[in-house]
Each structure stands twice: as structure tokens, then as C-alpha cells.
Amino acid sequence: MNVEVAGVTRRFGRTQAVAGVDLEAGPGVLGLLGPNGAGKTSLLRMLATVIPPSSGTLRLLGRDPRGYARRKEIRRRLGYLPQNLGYYPGFTVAEFVEYFALLKEMPPAWIPGAVTAAIERTGLADQARAKLRTLSGGMLRRAGIAQAIVNDPDLLLLDEPTAGLDPEQRVAFRALLRDLGERATVVVSTHLVEDVGAACGQVALMDAGRIVFHGTPAELTARADGTDAAGDAPLERGYSAVLAAARAGAGARS
Amino acid sequence: MNAGEAGRPLGGFEGRLEAELVRVVTERGAARPGLATVTWQRQPGQVERAAGRLLRSPGLARALVTTPSLLLPWLISSAVVLAAGAAATLGTREPWVGLLAPVVAAAGIAYAYGPGIDPAWELSRSLAVSDRLVLLVRALAVFALDAALGLAASAASGAAVGITFGWLVPMTALCALALAVATVSRSANAGVAAGVAGWALIVLSEQAATGRFAAAVSDSALLLPYLAVTVICVGVALYATRIPREVS
Numbered sequence: 247m248n249v250e251v252a253g254v255t256r257r258f259g260r261t262q263a264v265a266g267v268d269l270e271a272g273p274g275v276l277g278l279l280g281p282n283g284a285g286k287t288s289l290l291r292m293l294a295t296v297i298p299p300s301s302g303t304l305r306l307l308g309r310d311p312r313g314y315a316r317r318k319e320i321r322r323r324l325g326y327l328p329q330n331l332g333y334y335p336g337f338t339v340a341e342f343v344e345y346f347a348l349l350k351e352m353p354p355a356w357i358p359g360a361v362t363a364a365i366e367r368t369g370l371a372d373q374a375r376a377k378l379r380t381l382s383g384g385m386l387r388r389a390g391i392a393q394a395i396v397n398d399p400d401l402l403l404l405d406e407p408t409a410g411l412d413p414e415q416r417v418a419f420r421a422l423l424r425d426l427g428e429r430a431t432v433v434v435s436t437h438l439v440e441d442v443g444a445a446c447g448q449v450a451l452m453d454a455g456r457i458v459f460h461g462t463p464a465e466l467t468a469r470a471d472g473t474d475a476a477g478d479a480p481l482e483r484g485y486s487a488v489l490a491a492a493r494a495g496a497g498a499r500s
Numbered sequence: 501m502n503a504g505e506a507g508r509p510l511g512g513f514e515g516r517l518e519a520e521l522v523r524v525v526t527e528r529g530a531a532r533p534g535l536a537t538v539t540w541q542r543q544p545g546q547v548e549r550a551a552g553r554l555l556r557s558p559g560l561a562r563a564l565v566t567t568p569s570l571l572l573p574w575l576i577s578s579a580v581v582l583a584a585g586a587a588a589t590l591g592t593r594e595p596w597v598g599l600l601a602p603v604v605a606a607a608g609i610a611y612a613y614g615p616g617i618d619p620a621w622e623l624s625r626s627l628a629v630s631d632r633l634v635l636l637v638r639a640l641a642v643f644a645l646d647a648a649l650g651l652a653a654s655a656a657s658g659a660a661v662g663i664t665f666g667w668l669v670p671m672t673a674l675c676a677l678a679l680a681v682a683t684v685s686r687s688a689n690a691g692v693a694a695g696v697a698g699w700a701l702i703v704l705s706e707q708a709a710t711g712r713f714a715a716a717v718s719d720s721a722l723l724l725p726y727l728a729v730t731v732i733c734v735g736v737a738l739y740a741t742r743i744p745r746e747v748s
Contacts, residue, residue, distance in 0.1 A: 296625040321628040332619030334566070340540045345566065348559035351628040358541040365540065374540055393623070 247272050247305075248401050248431035249293065254302030255455075256288050263288035265455030266302070275427035277446035277463070278435040279485060284452040286435040287329050287405055293433060294326040294403050307400055322351050325399030329406050329435075331390040335379035339370050339389050342378055346393040364396040367422055369415065383410040391419070395426065402432045408441055420445040439481040451488050458492035555637065556738060563634040564641055585667055598666030598717035602674050602699045636679040636691060640734070643672040666717035673726040674699050676733035683740035 249271040256264040264285040278286050291297045292304060295311045307323055309316040333342060343364055347357045365374050368388040373381060378389065387410045394402060408416045423445040426432050436442065442449050443463050451459040451466065459466060463481060470483035475490060477483035544552065545565070552561035589595055624631040650664030674695045682691025699716075706715035706722070716722065 291622075294626040296622060318628050321626060324626060326623065326626040328622040330622065332621060332623060334619060337566075341542065344542060345562060346623070346627065348562045349624070349627040349629040349634075351557075351559060354558050362540045 248307050249433070250303075250305040251289075251293075252303045254289075254292065254299045254304055256285075256292060256297065257300045258288075262455055264292070264299075267452075267455075267457055269450060269457060269460070271431050271433065271448070273427065273429060273431055274447045275423050275432040275434060275445055277442035277449040278433060278452065279437075279439065279442060279449060280452035281489070285455040286452050288455075289452070290403050290405050290433065290435050291328075293401070294324065294328075295320060296326075296328075318351075320401070322397070323400040324350075325394035325397060325402040327390045327394040327404045327407055331386065333378045333386060333389070335377065337378050338375050339365060339378065339381070339385075339392070340374045342389055343392045343396050347396045350397045352397050360396050360398070364392040367395065368392040369418060384412060384415060387411060388415065388419075391422075395422075398430075400430050402426055402430050404432070405435045406437070407434060408436065408438060416441070439479065439485055443479075443481045451485065453489055453492050456492075459488045551641075554738070557629065559629040560634060560637055563629070564637055589662060589666075595662070595666045595714045595717045598670070599703065599714060601667050602671045602695070633683065636675075636682055640672070640675045640679050643668065643675045644730075647672045662718075665720065665723060666714075669723060669726050670699070670702070670717060673729040673733070676730045676737070680733035680736040680740070683737045 247270045249269060251267055251269040254264060254267045255262070267285075267289060278290070280286050288297070292299050293306065295306070295317055298312070304311060306320045309320050311317045311320055334345075337345065340361055343361045344357060347360055348354075352360060365371055368391050370385065370388050370392060373385060378386065381389065387407065391404070391407055394404065408419055411419060420441060423432060423434065427445075427447065434441065434446065446463060449459070449461065449463050449466050450457050459469070466484040466488065467480040468484065469491075470477070470480065470487040473483075473487045473490075475483045475487035477486050544558075544561070548561050548565045551564050552558045555561055555564070585598070585601070589598075621631065624634070647664070647668040650660060650668040653660035654664045677698050678691040678695035680691075681694035685691070702722075703713075703716045706719060707713050709715070710719065712718070
């Protein structure tokens with residue numbers, strides 16, 4: 247398993263962002279769904295080793311990220327697209343991707359080819375020499391995805407990767423996700439259930455800092471059977487049914 | 501693999517729309533010339549190549565020479581402090597700038613980066629080359645450059661000697677100490693703490709030895725020890741950040 251999470255919590259002051267998550271994931275694409283404030287981004291940031299858990303254990307790519315050397319090994323094989331991608335406006339797309347390839351400690355001889363491939367895979371070949379300040383929001387998002395995949399990561403973490411992408415780009419991106427998921431573990435946090443339906447083999451649904459469902463998209467859809475859950479698509483109805491059941495259960499316990 | 505294969509296949513209008521988009525994207529992809537033949541490659545400049553050899557890390561070298569929005573403001577502020585320090589020292593006959601500046605620098609290092617400063621801070625927190633190490637190497641480079649400028653100014657005019665010695669040389673040594681402690685202890689906070697504590701120790705021990713509060717920045721006999729500390733600490737930092745052979 248590339249991701250092993252056991253009893254992980256994360257607290258920011260008085261706010262309990264993640265309240266005891268257990269999760270395992272091997273190669274494939276795992277969609278992380280949930281309403282705003284469910285804890286998806288906090289969980290993803292812990293998986294990206296950006297912040298440590300408040301409690302619980304975390305093993306990534308078979309290693310414990312608490313040790314400096316192990317964390318560095320993980321980071322060399324990690325790709326991460328944060329929700330708010332910061333960028334240096336004066337860099338070109340290629341320079342931006344190369345910069346992060348260097349800081350991921352890729353062997354220098356591999357970098358030109360890897361940068362080229364990442365830019366090509368995200369459809370930015372025509373903009374490779376364009377300054378980031380001149381790009382649209384969707385293109386910046388794709389530049390962010392390019393830096394995340396430049397090292398051909400074994401663990402790829404993407405927070406709202408399709409935000410700002412047009413339908414054509416989203417379709418291309420889903421194909422890229424499926425391709426990456428053949429070998430790597432890809433965790434995608436998203437609000438868009440159609441992305442999950444089209445690209446993810448597994449889906450985890452978070453609410454109030456906990457995972458309230460983990461299964462296939464088909465299993466999530468089936469949760470709506472026999473309910474009057476709201477939604478325009480089958481997956482949305484499954485999503486609503488699971489959330490309603492989880493909240494009813496939480497209400498009954500409190 | 502079709503669009504809905506990974507999860508549940510999309511049906512109805514949604515499915516047809518997805519299939520049509522897949523077809524369009526696939527056709528466009530086939531029509532586009534392959535980029536594999538147009539490999540992008542940037543040639544590092546001489547400074548970057550030299551820094552890469554010195555630091556034994558192409559990533560650190562790139563981070564050092566690019567230094568987005570950091571290098572120029574830092575150099576300008578260094579020049580301003582140098583000029584203001586010279587004026588204050590000449591006016592009061594007390595080297596207060598030399599005594600206080602290293603502590604200000606340590607605080608500056610601690611606050612010179614973060615989510616509000618570095619646009620890619622969140623991303624840099626997930627990288628193999630530590631963002632804090634990048635910061636400390638940048639700081640060391642700026643101070644070392646300032647020290648070189650100060651020494652050159654001292655060679656040209658005796659008026660710059662006091663400021664150069666009292667401010668830049670000790671600060672460079674303290675920065676190198678902070679870098680070495682940070683890399684060995686793997687904690688930038690420990691590095692900054694070591695820099696501040698080291699400076700306090702030097703100031704107090706020089707006061708005890710000479711009876712003069714400002715001896716740490718006015719005693720020319722300390723020049724060689726400062727330079728020795730700088731060289732040793734840089735060596736320690738380079739050793740601690742070396743690239744393992746199997747990765748290079």
C-alpha cells in the first residue's frame with residue numbers, strides 16, 4: 247500500500263479539521279469527495295508532508311514521514327498540486343516546471359526530457375516559453391499539474407485539479423489521471439462528482455473530518471437506491487444519500 | 501479505456517457528451533506533432549553552474565540564482581543599512597548598528613519566508629530540498645556578497661573599514677553558523693537560535709575579556725576567527741547537504 251493512514255487527526259487551534267481517518271490506498275485513482283470544510287484539504291496536506299498529523303500514524307510509500315531522511319525519500323517520489331497554487335510570475339512554464347523538478351532532486355540529466363513530457367501531457371507545449379503572468383487560470387492550473395507529475399511520482403496528490411479547466415481540458419485531464427493511476431497512487435480531492443465517475447476506481451467521501459464512505463463509484467451510486475436523495479446525476483444522488491445518512495447517524499449519537 | 505470505465509459508466513446525454521469530447525481530444529492529440537522531438541532544455545548560466553558545483557545541488561543553485569523577489573530588495577536594503585550605519589556610527593561614535601544588526605538579521609531570516617511571502621510556499625513545503633535550506637543558502641549568499649563588497653570598499657577607503665568589520669563580517673559568520681546548525685540538526689529554528697545565542701556569547705565574552713561592550717565589533721583581532729568560523733560552517737553545511745552518489 248502506498249498510503250496507510252490510521253487514526254489520523256489534525257487540529258488547528260480549536261478547530262478539528264480531521265477527526266480520526268483510517269484509509270489505505272494502492273495504485274489507482276482515489277477520488278476524495280466531500281462538502282466544504284469536510285477536511286479533504288487538511289488530509290491531502292498531511293499526505294503531502296506539508297503538515298504533520300496531530301495524532302495517529304501515517305505511512306507513505308512504505309515509509310514513516312516523521313523522520314527527515316524518510317520524509318525526503320517520500321518527497322522525491324511525490325507529486326502535489328495544492329488548492330492555491332502559488333507561482334513566480336516571471337518564470338516561463340518550462341522554467342517553473344524545471345524549478346520544481348530540481349527541488350525534487352531529480353537527476354539533472356533526466357530533467358529536460360521530464361519537463362518536456364510533463365508540459366506535453368498537460369497540453370501546454372505551445373505555451374512552454376510563455377511567462378506565467380500571461381496565462382489564463384486554466385493554463386496556470388495545468389502548469390501546476392505539470393510540476394506535480396514532472397518526476398513521474400509514485401504518489402500524486404491533487405487538490406481541486408480541474409478547477410478552472412474547460413470541458414475539453416477536463417476530459418483530457420481525466421484521461422491523464424487514468425493513465426497515471428495505472429502505476430501510481432493518485433488521490434484527487436474534488437467537488438465535481440463527474441470527475442470521480444469518469445476517472446476514479448475508488449472514492450472516499452469525507453464529512454466533518456471523517457471518512458463516511460469508501461468504495462467504488464458504483465457502490466456510492468447504489469447508496470441512493472430506495473432513497474429520495476437529491477442530485478442531477480446518479481453519483482450525486484449517492485453522494486447526497488451517504489451524507490444524509492452520516493449526518494442522521496451523527497445526530498442520533500449526539 | 502473509455503471515459504466511464506474507471507468508475508460507473510456515464511449514461512444518457514452525459515455519456516454521449518463525454519464520448520464526443522474524448523473523440524475530439526483524441527483527434528487533436530493525434531494531429532499535434534510530438535514534442536518528444538522538441539525537447540525543452542535550459543542552459544544554466546556560469547553563476548548557476550558554479551553555485552551548483554559549490555553547493556553540490558542543482559536545485560539549491562537554481563533556487564539561489566532565481567531568488568524571486570528576494571535578491572534585489574535584499575541588496576538594496578543592505579546598501580541602505582550600510583550607508584545609514586556609517587552615518588550613525590560617525591554621529592554617535594558607538595557601533596550600535598554593528599551590535600544590533602546580526603540579531604535583526606536572525607529575526608529577518610526567521611520571517612523572510614512563509615505563506616504570506618513566498619507565493620509557492622505551500623508547494624515548497626512538500627519538496628525534497630527543504631524550503632528553509634533554500635532560504636538559509638540565499639541569506640548566506642547575500643551576506644557573503646555584501647561582505648565582499650564591504651571588503652572591496654575598505655580596500656578603496658579606510659572610512660568603510662569600521663562598518664565592514666563591525667557589521668558584515670560577523671553577520672556572515674553568524675549566518676554560516678546558523679546554516680550549519682540548521683543542516684546538521686535538520687531544524688532551521690535551531691539554526692536561527694544558534695546564530696542569536698552565538699552572537700550573544702561573543703558579545704558577552706568579549707566584554708568580559710576586554711571590558712569594552714563593543715569589542716565584538718571593534719576588535720580587529722576577531723577578523724580571522726570570524727572568517728574561520730564562516731569557512732568551517734560552510735564546509736559543514738556543504739557536507740550535510742551533499743547529494744548521495746546513487747542519486748546523482
